[in-house]
Amino acid sequence: MSNEPKGKKRPFPFADKVRKFIADFEDLQYDGAKIVCTICDSDLMCWDKYDCIKHVNSQHHRDKKQGVPSKFQLMVDLLLMLVACNVPLSILDKQPFREFWKKYAPELHLPSTRSINTYLPEVRKDVIDKIKCGVKNKQLWLCVDETTDIKKISVVNIIIRILDSLHPASPLLLASRRLTKCTARTITRVVLDTLEQFEISASQVLLFVTDGAASMRLVGRSLQEHGCRFLHITCKIHALHLVAETVRNCFPGVDTLITSTNKVFLKSPKRLRAFHDKCPDIPEPPQSILTHWGTWLKAAFYYAVYFQQIKTVILQFKPDEAAAIKESQTQFQDISVENDLQTIHNNYKGLHDAIEKLQNSALSLAESLQIVDDIGSTLHAIKDVKNDCVVEKWESVLKKNSDFIKLREIWGGASTDTLSECREYFNYACVTSVDVEHSFSQYNHIFSSKRTCLLEETVETYLMLQNIRKWCPVSLGDNTDNTSDNNKATSSRTS
Ligand SMILES: [Zn+2]
Incomplete structure (x- = not known):
C-alpha cells in the first residue's frame, strides 16, 4: 500500500512514457511510482512532460536551484522572526515601517x-507535521x-x-487551550485529544509532570485509566516553594517586616531618595512577589544582611505618615524579629539555592535527585524548634508523591516495576514544570492587554513557533513545493 503514488492515479503504460523523457x-x-525533483525535494x-517543463521553469524551482529564498520561504521567515520577537503582525501595515523597508x-x-496571515495555517501545519514526525516511536x-x-x-x-538518554531535549509546546470550565475532566480531555492529534x-509517555494540585492528581489518574503507564511526578520546585511558604508562616514577624517595608517604599520616590541618601552603597529593598519561587526567602536574606542600615532609614520616617511606616518601625525595633532574620539566613540559604538550581530544566536526573537529597539532609540537620514543621512539610510533600519514590528506585536499579526496562530514558527526565511556567509567561507576553482579540488558535500557533525554533531552527517552510505560493488566496482564518 505504501508504494502507491500519492495524488493522481495513472494507467500503468504511463511508466514507459515517463522513462522516455x-x-x-x-x-x-x-x-517507477513518482517523479521527484531533487532540487525542491518534492x-x-x-x-x-509538459508538467515537468513547467516545474523546472517555475520561479520556485529556479530560485531554489540558485539558492535564492522563495517567496514562500521569505514569508515563513518573516513570520517566524516577527513571532519570535513578539512583534504584532500589524506592523506590516504601518507606514514608517513600510517606508524603511522600501528604502533599504x-x-x-x-x-x-x-497577506502574511494567510501563511499562518500552512506554517502551523508544517510545525505540527514536523513534531509528529520527530516524536514518532x-x-x-x-x-x-x-x-x-x-x-x-x-x-x-x-x-x-x-x-x-544522551542529551536533554528541548521542550515542545503541543497545545495551549482556553477552557470555559476547567476541571480534571476537561483537562484530561484536552490532553487525550492533543496526544491523538x-x-x-x-x-509512549513515561513521565507526567504537574504541580501538586488535587485536580492534576485526578488528571494523572484518569490518564492512567486511559492506558498511560507513566509515573506521575509533582513538580519539585513547587514542592520546595511549599516548604518556603511554611518557613514564611513560621516567622510572622519577619513576614510583616517584609510586607510593611515593601509598602513604605512602594510608589514613594521621596522615601526612596531618603533611602539612597542614607545608604548609597546597598541595593534597594526587593519587591517580594509571593507567587514567584523563592522571592520571599531572598527578601528575608536581604533584611538579615542590611538590617541595621534599613532600620536607620525606616526610623527617620514619621510614623503617622502611613500605617506601613508604623508597622515597619515596630518590627525593626523587635529584637526577636532581628534574631529570626538571622535564623532564616543561616538555616534556609540551601533551600533558596535548591530552588534556583532546579530552575534549570536541562539538568540530568542524577543532578536533580542530588539537589532534592541534599536539601532533605540540610533541613533535617537544622536544630531549631520552628524547623520541625518545615521538615514535616517537606516529608509530607515527598510522601504524597509515591511515583517520585518509584522513579528514584527505578533510577537506582532497585525496582522490579515494568518501567525499569526504560531506566536509561530517564537520564534527562526533568522533575519540574518550569517549561510550562515559561510557556505561560510567553502566553502573557503575546496575549497582552493590547492584543486580547487574538484567537486561541493564533496564540497557540505563535507559542508553537516560538518553541519549535529551539528544536529545528532553520527547517520550517523549507520543504514546501511551489504550489504553496499559489494557494495563498485561501481565507485568513487565523487573525
Ligand atoms: Zn524543483
Whole structure:
C-alpha cells in the first residue's frame, strides 16, 4: 500500500512514457511510482512532460536551484522572526515601517498583515507535521499546567520533551487551550485529544509532570485509566516553594517586616531618595512577589544582611505618615524579629539555592535527585524548634508523591516495576514544570492587554513557533513545493 503514488492515479503504460523523457531533466528522478525533483525535494504529482517543463521553469524551482529564498520561504521567515520577537503582525501595515523597508530592501516584496496571515495555517501545519514526525516511536515526558489569563479565562498548556538518554531535549509546546470550565475532566480531555492529534500513543509517555494540585492528581489518574503507564511526578520546585511558604508562616514577624517595608517604599520616590541618601552603597529593598519561587526567602536574606542600615532609614520616617511606616518601625525595633532574620539566613540559604538550581530544566536526573537529597539532609540537620514543621512539610510533600519514590528506585536499579526496562530514558527526565511556567509567561507576553482579540488558535500557533525554533531552527517552510505560493488566496482564518 505504501508504494502507491500519492495524488493522481495513472494507467500503468504511463511508466514507459515517463522513462522516455525523464532523462532530459537533470533535476528530476523517476522511481517507477513518482517523479521527484531533487532540487525542491518534492513529489511533482505529475507524469506528463509538459508538467515537468513547467516545474523546472517555475520561479520556485529556479530560485531554489540558485539558492535564492522563495517567496514562500521569505514569508515563513518573516513570520517566524516577527513571532519570535513578539512583534504584532500589524506592523506590516504601518507606514514608517513600510517606508524603511522600501528604502533599504526594495527588492524584497513586503506583504501586508492580511497577506502574511494567510501563511499562518500552512506554517502551523508544517510545525505540527514536523513534531509528529520527530516524536514518532519516541519515549516522552509530558507536562501539563493550568493558569488564568488577562481575560480571566483558564488556559491549559501542554508541553512534551523527547526522553533522550544522551542529551536533554528541548521542550515542545503541543497545545495551549482556553477552557470555559476547567476541571480534571476537561483537562484530561484536552490532553487525550492533543496526544491523538500528534499521533502519540499512551504508552509512549513515561513521565507526567504537574504541580501538586488535587485536580492534576485526578488528571494523572484518569490518564492512567486511559492506558498511560507513566509515573506521575509533582513538580519539585513547587514542592520546595511549599516548604518556603511554611518557613514564611513560621516567622510572622519577619513576614510583616517584609510586607510593611515593601509598602513604605512602594510608589514613594521621596522615601526612596531618603533611602539612597542614607545608604548609597546597598541595593534597594526587593519587591517580594509571593507567587514567584523563592522571592520571599531572598527578601528575608536581604533584611538579615542590611538590617541595621534599613532600620536607620525606616526610623527617620514619621510614623503617622502611613500605617506601613508604623508597622515597619515596630518590627525593626523587635529584637526577636532581628534574631529570626538571622535564623532564616543561616538555616534556609540551601533551600533558596535548591530552588534556583532546579530552575534549570536541562539538568540530568542524577543532578536533580542530588539537589532534592541534599536539601532533605540540610533541613533535617537544622536544630531549631520552628524547623520541625518545615521538615514535616517537606516529608509530607515527598510522601504524597509515591511515583517520585518509584522513579528514584527505578533510577537506582532497585525496582522490579515494568518501567525499569526504560531506566536509561530517564537520564534527562526533568522533575519540574518550569517549561510550562515559561510557556505561560510567553502566553502573557503575546496575549497582552493590547492584543486580547487574538484567537486561541493564533496564540497557540505563535507559542508553537516560538518553541519549535529551539528544536529545528532553520527547517520550517523549507520543504514546501511551489504550489504553496499559489494557494495563498485561501481565507485568513487565523487573525
Ligand atoms: Zn524543483
